[in-house]
Each structure stands twice: as C-alpha cells, then as structure tokens.
Amino acid sequence: MVTSSVINFDDFGLNAGQEARIANGYSGFNWSQAGVYSPDGSLPGYTATSGGTLAFIAEAGNLDVAGYEDAAAGSPFVMSREKPFDLLSADLSAAFRNGLSVTVTAYADEAGTISLGTTTFDLSQGAQSVAFDQTLFTGARRIEFNSNDGNASTLDYFGIDNLTVRDTVTVVNFDDIALLSGGESAVADGYAGFNWSGVGAYNPDGAIAGYDATTGSNIGFIAEAGGIEIAGYESHEAGTAAVITRDSAFTFVGGDFSAAFRNDLALTVRAFSDVEGNTLVGTAQLVINQGATSFSFADGVNVEGSFANISRLEFASNDGNASTIDYFGFDQLMFVI
Structure with a gap:
C-alpha cells in the first residue's frame, strides 16, 4: 500500500509566540501565504494538535506583512508540487472568531487553472479535524485554502495542523x-x-x-x-x-x-x-x-x-x-x- 504522510510543522524550532514563513521545498511542496506559529495563548483560537507549532494563513487581515511578499495580502494559503498527491485530512482552527468559512479547492495543475473540486468548512476557535472527499481531492498538484470573506475589516486567520497527504496512485x-x-x-x-x-x-x-x-x-x-x-x-x-x-x-x-x-x-x-x-x-x-x-x-x-x-x-x-x-x-x- 502507499502510505500517507503527516505534515505537522513541528520541526521549525520556534519558541512560544514566534512565527516564520514556510519556505518552498518544505516537506516537498511549494508554499504561498503560508507561515508557522508556536501558540503562546495570546491567540486562544489557534490550537496545535501535534506538538507546539501549527501552520497558518498569512496576511489574512488584508494588510501586507514583512516576509510574505510572495502573494498579495488576502490571498489563499497555497501548497503545490509537480508530483500529484491526494489531500486526506487536516486539523483546522479559527484564530479570532467562530463561524469562519474556509473554502478548500484542489487543482490538477500547479498554476491553478484546472479545478478538481471544492469544499467549504465552517471553523470555530479550537481545532476540528476534517476529512476531504477523495472523489474531489485526489490527483492534485495545487491546493488552496481561502478564508477571505471580502470584508477588509475582518481578520480571517486560521491554523492548520496534521496536514495528511499521500502520493497519488495511477x-x-x-x-x-x-x-x-x-x-x-x-x-x-x-x-x-x-x-x-x-x-x-x-x-x-x-x-x-x-x-x-x-x-x-x-x-x-x-x-x-x-x-x-x-x-x-x-x-x-x-x-x-x-x-x-x-x-x-x-x-x-x-x-x-x-x-x-x-x-x-x-x-x-x-x-x-x-x-x-x-x-x-x-x-x-x-x-x-x-x-x-x-x-x-x-x-x-x-x-x-x-x-x-x-x-x-x-x-x-x-x-x-x-x-x-x-x-x-x-x-x-x-x-x-
């Protein structure tokens, strides 16, 4: 069988309250609008379920933040690679408010022009585990997580942990x-x-x-x-x-x-x-x-x-x-x- 891989972001060596941008190549993927953060309790919605660190969507307050110049503020969190993969599950947590809608879209190409499928989750503060429909999230080369509600005054931040993927079987x-x-x-x-x-x-x-x-x-x-x-x-x-x-x-x-x-x-x-x-x-x-x-x-x-x-x-x-x-x-x- 082809085994799955769990990306838990715990190997960044951050102290409590610190963050860092996720560089391209981490865990074999390219990343955009993607950071890692070690929760220290000041943002109670963020919940690291695997260890002391989670990933989060960057610039979700619609303001430019130094270190995340790879995409415009308010853009989706993106993971991509050339080799097809299946997105299986993840732990998601809203940072600031309950009822945060996150839309996840899989694409067959790295550029994000050929959609395979889309699903939406309503998140609460504190982690919830979600599974992805394998009729929609198999054979992807790009995944986008989008929480932008179109309101520039809201903070649409969310965290990701235990992101589980596997190589696509042909x-x-x-x-x-x-x-x-x-x-x-x-x-x-x-x-x-x-x-x-x-x-x-x-x-x-x-x-x-x-x-x-x-x-x-x-x-x-x-x-x-x-x-x-x-x-x-x-x-x-x-x-x-x-x-x-x-x-x-x-x-x-x-x-x-x-x-x-x-x-x-x-x-x-x-x-x-x-x-x-x-x-x-x-x-x-x-x-x-x-x-x-x-x-x-x-x-x-x-x-x-x-x-x-x-x-x-x-x-x-x-x-x-x-x-x-x-x-x-x-x-x-x-x-x-």
Missing part, C-alpha cells in the same frame, strides 16, 4: 483500449505514460478460462509466451519477459495477476533503476493461478530489494520448457509516478 487497467469480446492488440508505447514491450491487451470472452478482468472488460497480458513469434509483436523476442519502462522514475505498487492455462505458474518480477535494465534493484517471486490474485509490491512481502524509484519493470514466466504455454494476464496495475 491505476492502469487497459479498459480504455477499444476491443471486441475475444479481441486483442499490442499495447503501444506512450499508453498511460509508459513504454511497453511484449505486452498486449485482451478482452476475455471465456475461451481462456484462466484470464480474469478485475476492473472492466480488458486485461493486459504477456505476449508470445508460447515461444512463437506472433504478428504485431515484432519488437519483442518470443518467450522473453514483458517489459514496462518510463524515462522518469516510478514506483510499482501492485496489481492483479491471473494464469491463463494452468495453476502454479511461476512469475518473476524484476525492477531496474535504469531503462536499459542494467541495474537490478528489486525482485519478487510469485506463484499465480487461474483467476485473479492481488499482489502488493510495497509491503515487502515476497519482495527482495525495492520497487520504488525505478525505470524498468519486467514480468517473466518462461520456465524453459518449450512444451508449456506460460501466458498470464494482469489488471489494476498500480504505480506512483
């Missing part, structure tokens, strides 16, 4: 490849952001009972696993591993695997840090049966080394016996990219 299920029942095609380079060799997509029609599509109509499968060259897969040597590569590093989380023709099919999964496959960094030995079984490569079970930050993934089932047919299928392949 699921590849091959269901967007148009196939008739029983049809197949080679998976083209560029599909889902990866390059593919010896990989086909197939729409099971029941003729091969072992193949199991767990999400929709299609699966991926290893091509030419009978050791015979087949038209459409000329770039792949028959009987060799199915290969998935990407120029930028990725993490393989897991997937659903099904043996086409027999139970107890031995499957070797290898991870390499380079596209060419020179530096092996992770290996897993699986035994798969007809019908789908889910395997995780993030929990260390059946895994030697690591499947994180790799550039090449190989699935090999050739047992060296020319009389066997070593086909297998896969679905719900999960990656962090």
Whole structure:
C-alpha cells in the first residue's frame, strides 16, 4: 500500500509566540501565504494538535506583512508540487472568531487553472479535524485554502495542523483500449505514460478460462509466451519477459495477476533503476493461478530489494520448457509516478 504522510510543522524550532514563513521545498511542496506559529495563548483560537507549532494563513487581515511578499495580502494559503498527491485530512482552527468559512479547492495543475473540486468548512476557535472527499481531492498538484470573506475589516486567520497527504496512485487497467469480446492488440508505447514491450491487451470472452478482468472488460497480458513469434509483436523476442519502462522514475505498487492455462505458474518480477535494465534493484517471486490474485509490491512481502524509484519493470514466466504455454494476464496495475 502507499502510505500517507503527516505534515505537522513541528520541526521549525520556534519558541512560544514566534512565527516564520514556510519556505518552498518544505516537506516537498511549494508554499504561498503560508507561515508557522508556536501558540503562546495570546491567540486562544489557534490550537496545535501535534506538538507546539501549527501552520497558518498569512496576511489574512488584508494588510501586507514583512516576509510574505510572495502573494498579495488576502490571498489563499497555497501548497503545490509537480508530483500529484491526494489531500486526506487536516486539523483546522479559527484564530479570532467562530463561524469562519474556509473554502478548500484542489487543482490538477500547479498554476491553478484546472479545478478538481471544492469544499467549504465552517471553523470555530479550537481545532476540528476534517476529512476531504477523495472523489474531489485526489490527483492534485495545487491546493488552496481561502478564508477571505471580502470584508477588509475582518481578520480571517486560521491554523492548520496534521496536514495528511499521500502520493497519488495511477491505476492502469487497459479498459480504455477499444476491443471486441475475444479481441486483442499490442499495447503501444506512450499508453498511460509508459513504454511497453511484449505486452498486449485482451478482452476475455471465456475461451481462456484462466484470464480474469478485475476492473472492466480488458486485461493486459504477456505476449508470445508460447515461444512463437506472433504478428504485431515484432519488437519483442518470443518467450522473453514483458517489459514496462518510463524515462522518469516510478514506483510499482501492485496489481492483479491471473494464469491463463494452468495453476502454479511461476512469475518473476524484476525492477531496474535504469531503462536499459542494467541495474537490478528489486525482485519478487510469485506463484499465480487461474483467476485473479492481488499482489502488493510495497509491503515487502515476497519482495527482495525495492520497487520504488525505478525505470524498468519486467514480468517473466518462461520456465524453459518449450512444451508449456506460460501466458498470464494482469489488471489494476498500480504505480506512483
């Protein structure tokens, strides 16, 4: 599984009553209108739930404050990064008054032009824990917290603690490849952001009972696993591993695997840090049966080394016996990219 990360802002080394701007790069994000503060009781609404420090929206009194020149006074608190993430939860506290409305918006791009979803919370003084709808706050590259009520005379400050995020998981299920029942095609380079060799997509029609599509109509499968060259897969040597590569590093989380023709099919999964496959960094030995079984490569079970930050993934089932047919299928392949 992909684990979540909790940002609690407690590593700034502030004394009680001190504040500081959050610099870009902290916890892997860029920050705007974002400060940290160590409550000393003078602002009773602020509540640090994790330790002695919380984050807060800067310049929420609509006045410019030295150190926060990155955005206009009254602008939203913003966190952003290039790598997609999911916003899971946070502890929010109104600094000066109950009933403070905070609108949170997720964007698919760092510039904030493609909205994914918006939600609004009414805050009170003292912390309240909020959870974010994962149909709206998944795959974000930018999150804005906005409390500006349009009244220049109000103080719209609020605090944030225990901000919980995780890397977005990309699921590849091959269901967007148009196939008739029983049809197949080679998976083209560029599909889902990866390059593919010896990989086909197939729409099971029941003729091969072992193949199991767990999400929709299609699966991926290893091509030419009978050791015979087949038209459409000329770039792949028959009987060799199915290969998935990407120029930028990725993490393989897991997937659903099904043996086409027999139970107890031995499957070797290898991870390499380079596209060419020179530096092996992770290996897993699986035994798969007809019908789908889910395997995780993030929990260390059946895994030697690591499947994180790799550039090449190989699935090999050739047992060296020319009389066997070593086909297998896969679905719900999960990656962090």
